[in-house]
Amino acid sequence: MDNLLISACLLGLSCRYDGEYREYDLKNLREKFNLIPICPEIYGGLPTPRVPSEIQGEKVVNRNGEDVTAQYEKGAQEALKLAKLYNAKYALLKAKSPSCGKNEVYDGSFTATLVSGEGVTAKLLRENELVIFTENEINILLEK
Numbered sequence: 355m356d357n358l359l360i361s362a363c364l365l366g367l368s369c370r371y372d373g374e375y376r377e378y379d380l381k382n383l384r385e386k387f388n389l390i391p392i393c394p395e396i397y398g399g400l401p402t403p404r405v406p407s408e409i410q411g412e413k414v415v416n417r418n419g420e421d422v423t424a425q426y427e428k429g430a431q432e433a434l435k436l437a438k439l440y441n442a443k444y445a446l447l448k449a450k451s452p453s454c455g456k457n458e459v460y461d462g463s464f465t466a467t468l469v470s471g472e473g474v475t476a477k478l479l480r481e482n483e484l485v486i487f488t489e490n491e492i493n494i495l496l497e498k
């Protein structure tokens with residue numbers, strides 16, 4: 355079976371910024387892939403729960419105005435290490451997250467406004483040849 359990096363919060367782990375979790379039905383994925391859970395924001399040294407953050411240009415800033423770019427970049431590098439260790443070609447990442455988002459992220463105004471863009475980890479993994487899917491694209495991933 356191929357190895358698949360997966361956002362840990364999609365597996366029901368309480369690593370989201372608000373400490374909540376939501377479990378998805380991933381039974382079919384488990385039958386097809388070895389799942390490698392990742393949470394870049396935790397790997398970057400941030401606590402759970404934590405102040406929510408959004409991307410503002412080249413930086414990631416939390417709602418208190420603190421620059422957390424370094425933590426986001428460290429988390430992305432750690433996720434990439436795991437991808438290389440496990441030779442993962444695919445990643446299933448949580449949509450809209452400033453770390454894991456693929457096609458769109460919040461615009462940095464903390465007004466729930468989405469713009470085109472990608473999270474810090476999703477970008478680094480994509481640049482390193484991983485193919486990224488969101489939880490809305492599981493059916494496409496199952497065809498791989």
Ligand code: SF4
Nearest residue numbers: 361363393448451454
């Ligand atoms: S979206 Fe990514 S960084 Fe955020 S809680 Fe889920 S796995 Fe962690």
